[in-house]
Amino acid sequence: MADPCNRCGKCCLHMRRYMLVERSIGDTQHFCHFILTKERFFARIGGEDLVRFRDSDRMKQYPDSCPFLRPGEDESFHCTIYSFRPDHCRRFFCA
Ligand code: SF4
Ligand code: SF4
16 A cells, blocks of 8 residues: 655654653664653664754754654655654554
């Protein structure tokens, strides 16, 4: 089945209040608490995701966004911890 997500980012642009980064080791390792569902998880960022994650300037216009969201290609957005994202994000379908 085709992925119905067009990566508009709307579901992540107001998640900052729920995504607490409790401890980070540099830019690459993050111990997180997703407050909405009380899920604690670990996220590692590497490769292209790390390049994107470090380029945080363009997210200043989205102060309420999840701290792991970054602009992708064109008008899309990109989750820099996609394979580590919490269950809530894995189960969310809007389309
Ligand atoms: S799940 Fe929906 S709201 Fe979230 S990025 Fe994809 S299309 Fe946009
Ligand atoms: S972890 Fe990824 S999918 Fe979940 S809110 Fe943050 S950017 Fe969006």
